[in-house]
Amino acid sequence: MATMKEKRSCGQRCEDFGRFVWNSDEGKFMGRTPEKWVYISLYYVAFYVVIAGLFSLAIWTLMYTLDPYAPDYQDRLNSPGVMVWPNTYGEEIVEINYNTSDKASWMKMTNILNEFLEPYNDTKQLECNKYNCTKGKYFIQDTFSAPHHTKWACPFMQSMLGACSGFDDPTFGYNCSMPCVVIKMNRIINFLPTNNTDHVPYVNCTVLEGQNNVDKIEYFPECAAMDLSYFPYYGKLAQPTYVNPLVAVRFRLVGEKQAKIQCRVVSKKISYENFYDPYEGKVIFQLKAVK
Incomplete structure (x- = not known):
């Protein structure tokens, strides 16, 4: 019968571990001499420096080839989405429901519109955008002629x-x-809504349900058009x-x-007939006023 392995005590194991950490007889620290450490x-310092250098070089090369003003790949839809404000969402569509007798109810809609229209303030727009655009014509800009290397x-x-x-x-x-x-129509970089400048994109609203409940529809601006001078969009x-x-x-x-x-x-x-994106080219919403 093989001799059973002698069971070592806790003190002996601690002594062996201490000798492994520092062996004074051979001058080794954790199994290696200070010179080998x-x-x-x-x-390893040289190895990780080389790895970090190669990684930095790869990132620099990638960033050097990217255009900061437009994405190289655009996987979004070619046709823009359309949204409506007040943007109060229900379970499936936008539901603009309010009570004319409840000030808090209709003030909620008013506040949403005021907040949304804040960037469109007349004074702010005239200060930020001083360029005189030609209505009915695409605003094509091949150079960055605006201040701070931007476009008008x-x-x-x-x-x-x-x-x-x-x-x-x-x-x-x-x-x-x-x-x-x-x-509002969402932005797509370099998108031109039409090939013919005689056909300006415009908004058309139709009543899908409750035709007898809508007596009149008015558009502002009156032509309901989105002028071509706002296209193309060149990016933020x-x-x-x-x-x-x-x-x-x-x-x-x-x-x-x-x-x-x-x-x-x-x-x-x-386009507006995309089954998988109900907001492409159009928006559907429920409008209801109670008293």
Whole structure:
């Protein structure tokens, strides 16, 4: 029978571990002499310095090849999405529901619109965007001629929304049954909405449900167009003062004062029948006023 291995005591094990940490007889620290520890430390320092240098070189090369003003790859939709304000979302679509008799209810809608339109303040726009744009013509810019190596942007002022600007009626019609909504098309860098400058993209709203409850639809600006001078968009870095062109729509609600509305930006290069993206080229929302 093999001799059983002698069981070592706790003191002996601690003594062995202490000898492993520092062996005074052989002058070794944790199994290596101080000279070998210096060599191996220098090796790993040099190894990680080379790795860090190669990684930094790779990042620098990548950043050098990227255009800071536009992404090299755009995996987003070729056709822009469309949104509506006040942007009060329900379970499936935007639900703009308010009570004309409840000030807190319609003030909520008013505050959303005021906050959204803050960058469109007339004074602010005239200060930031001093360039005189040519209406009805694409604003193509091949150089960075604006200050601080940027490109010019055409001003869009809140007053251009007419009766829905909030100037004449600070409540935007939400204290009665004539509410205003604002339609905005999302930005796509270098996107041109049409190949023909004679066909300007415009907003068209139709009543999907509750046709008898909408007596009148008005657009501001009156032509409901998004002028071509706001296209193309060159990116946030190139055009830091750019703001989207807007179209405001005012509805006169009657009867039950509720309807399901679809507002579409009409242009040949803007699609709106994408089943997988309900906001591409159009927006659908529920509008309801109670008293």
